[in-house]
Amino acid sequence: MSEPLLFEKSRHGRRGYTLPELDVPRSALPEPWLRRQPAALPEMSEPEVVRHFVRLSTLNFHIDRGFYPLGSCTMKYNPKVNERLAALPGWTSLHPLEPERAVQGALRLMYELQELLKEITGMQAVSLQPAAGSQGELTGLLLFRRYHERQGRLRRKILIPDSAHGTNPASVRIAGYEVVNIRSHENGLTDLEDLRRHLDEDVAGFMLTNPNTLGLFERQILEIERLVHGVGGLLYMDGANLNALLGIVRPGDMGFDVVHINLHKTFSTPHGGGGPGSGPVAVGERLRDFLPKPEVRRDGDRYWLDWGNRQSIGKVHTFWGHFGMFVRAYVYIRMHGPEGLRRVSEHAILNANYLLHRLRPYYEAPYPGPVMHECVLSGTRQKAHGVRTLDIAKRILDYGFHAPTIYFPLIVPEALMIEPTETESKETLDAFVEAMIQIAHEAETRPELLRTAPHTTPVRRLDDAYAARHINVRFEETPEIVSSR
Numbered sequence: 001m002s003e004p005l006l007f008e009k010s011r012h013g014r015r016g017y018t019l020p021e022l023d024v025p026r027s028a029l030p031e032p033w034l035r036r037q038p039a040a041l042p043e044m045s046e047p048e049v050v051r052h053f054v055r056l057s058t059l060n061f062h063i064d065r066g067f068y069p070l071g072s073c074t075m076k077y078n079p080k081v082n083e084r085l086a087a088l089p090g091w092t093s094l095h096p097l098e099p100e101r102a103v104q105g106a107l108r109l110m111y112e113l114q115e116l117l118k119e120i121t122g123m124q125a126v127s128l129q130p131a132a133g134s135q136g137e138l139t140g141l142l143l144f145r146r147y148h149e150r151q152g153r154l155r156r157k158i159l160i161p162d163s164a165h166g167t168n169p170a171s172v173r174i175a176g177y178e179v180v181n182i183r184s185h186e187n188g189l190t191d192l193e194d195l196r197r198h199l200d201e202d203v204a205g206f207m208l209t210n211p212n213t214l215g216l217f218e219r220q221i222l223e224i225e226r227l228v229h230g231v232g233g234l235l236y237m238d239g240a241n242l243n244a245l246l247g248i249v250r251p252g253d254m255g256f257d258v259v260h261i262n263l264h265k266t267f268s269t270p271h272g273g274g275g276p277g278s279g280p281v282a283v284g285e286r287l288r289d290f291l292p293k294p295e296v297r298r299d300g301d302r303y304w305l306d307w308g309n310r311q312s313i314g315k316v317h318t319f320w321g322h323f324g325m326f327v328r329a330y331v332y333i334r335m336h337g338p339e340g341l342r343r344v345s346e347h348a349i350l351n352a353n354y355l356l357h358r359l360r361p362y363y364e365a366p367y368p369g370p371v372m373h374e375c376v377l378s379g380t381r382q383k384a385h386g387v388r389t390l391d392i393a394k395r396i397l398d399y400g401f402h403a404p405t406i407y408f409p410l411i412v413p414e415a416l417m418i419e420p421t422e423t424e425s426k427e428t429l430d431a432f433v434e435a436m437i438q439i440a441h442e443a444e445t446r447p448e449l450l451r452t453a454p455h456t457t458p459v460r461r462l463d464d465a466y467a468a469r470h471i472n473v474r475f476e477e478t479p480e481i482v483s484s485r
């Protein structure tokens with residue numbers, strides 16, 4: 001299953017193309033600039049090149065290959081129409097330094113996307129700049145800082161539930177705040193007693209994911225809003241799970257002051273494999289004066305970039321953000337319309353509850369639901385047979401599925417966090433369930449099979465930590481190619 005580099009497969013003189021005879025004078029370029037030797041490029045036939053890339057595309061798992069129930073990450077199918085429209089030459093040949101009058105269409109798309117996100121979130125204003133959810137978090141927290149500075153009170157602490165995504169405490173620290181953990185109640189929601197205990201005049205805000213990372217909707221949100229605003233704090237919504245709320249409930253109506261939106265999760269722009277994300281922030285009345293600049297504005301039928309805001313926290317990204325992602329998200333939102341978006345969330349919720357219901361007899365389910373768009377199981381029953389959740393996850397690969405998220409949220413031992421998304425058919429969900437049931441059976445009867453999994457993937461069990469600690473991404477020039485000239 002190994003696939004050599006193009007440079008290794010290269011054979012001198014092999015061609016994948018022919019060029020027409022030169023019809024311009026040969027020596028257009030001054031002598032000193034001409035190559036003395038041909039460039040060391042791979043020489044291959046067209047079918048070899050095509051096969052190389054097709055093979056590579058199947059070595060890794062991706063959403064176009066199979067079911068990808070990676071909890072919290074919302075690996076939904078990305079419609080191809082998004083790609084087609086984002087690839088229109090009018091978009092791809094844009095340069096960010098072109099004058100406003102030459103890029104009215106692009107500014108209009110950004111403006112309209114802002115308006116759509118305002119409507120969907122129920123907030124007052126939007127900045128599209130942040131490059132990912134985590135940068136949206138940092139942006140939101142910097143808005144908190146600016147707000148409190150303007151109020152003349154420097155506060156030090158941000159409260160975060162113990163079920164939070166790891167980026168939350170990281171963003172809090174980078175924004176210069178202290179992290180204070182708030183316990184979850186045994187029902188998985190915020191422990192209001194613990195919250196009350198920690199609320200004081202030094203709290204800059206409470207950072208909450210809703211629905212939370214257990215897939216549970218925070219039903220006490222209006223009470224939480226009253227408590228946090230009551231001490232002059234602000235309320236941050238980690239909107240990575242907005243996928244569950246479209247057209248059903250809005251962060252603005254729940255009293256949040258800021259929410260970041262992961263376009264690459266909720267609105268089907270591609271992610272995984274390090275592709276660019278996009279994490280716009282939407283803010284309410286208290287924070288709208290501090291948004292990153294420039295803001296995209298409209299006067300009649302003219303669109304323009306407003307750099308004038310003196311209270312702004314400044315820029316958080318080069319140029320205007322990841323524009324290609326804006327096009328994809330815009331297409332997705334317009335394609336679905338309000339009714340369609342609501343159905344997206346309803347089906348995401350239905351699918352998650354279906355999986356939870358069918359898997360509950362075989363795996364521990366610490367929070368029995370009903371859940372929103374994802375569910376959390378625990379491998380503690382299987383652990384009794386000497387099989388860890390990591391082993392279960394590796395075995396799932398043998399059945400042709402991507403593994404769910406594991407060991408997160410941290411408050412669930414041996415956690416398996418499953419998010420099916422709305423784009424999967426019942427047949428796919430059933431096939432996944434059958435695999436999970438089979439694996440639960442294997443855990444009891446053939447634990448060794450799980451402990452040594454995966455058995456059918458291009459590479460077997462890898463040392464997860466090694467690659468991170470000994471990074472090697474260097475391209476070694478193969479000497480034969482150079483010397484064959």
Ligand SMILES: *Cc1c(COP(=O)(O)O)cnc(C)c1O
Binds near residue numbers: 133135279
């Ligand atoms: C994905 C995610 C984030 C971080 O978003 P990125 O775009 O990956 O930076 C934050 N919180 C939650 C709950 C998430 O699922």
